[in-house]
Amino acid sequence: PVKRKRVFLTEDLVSTAGSVIKDADIFLSEEATEVFPFCIFSYNTEDVINNLRRANLSLESILTVTDLLPAVKEKLLSNEYELLCKWVDNPKEWFNRHFVS
16 A cells, blocks of 8 residues: 555665665555665665666665774774775675685
């Protein structure tokens, strides 16, 4: 029963935005007038941003991975923090460099 209603879609974690997009499509196919995705935490990677843009959606996050970087900086060794920042900047490239032969 979402016909002619605005839907506030809440997720706990957004890593690729696939579920958000799929769920939004379901609501829109049931004639919701608008879908507003929100989440507690998002990795907010380039893939997430591009996937949402292609679906004409925007996501509001309470926290993103970059919000957490200052809090973890003091807990990590400098080389560990640098490695984490490189992952945040480009997770695919980081993964391919460290795990794909």
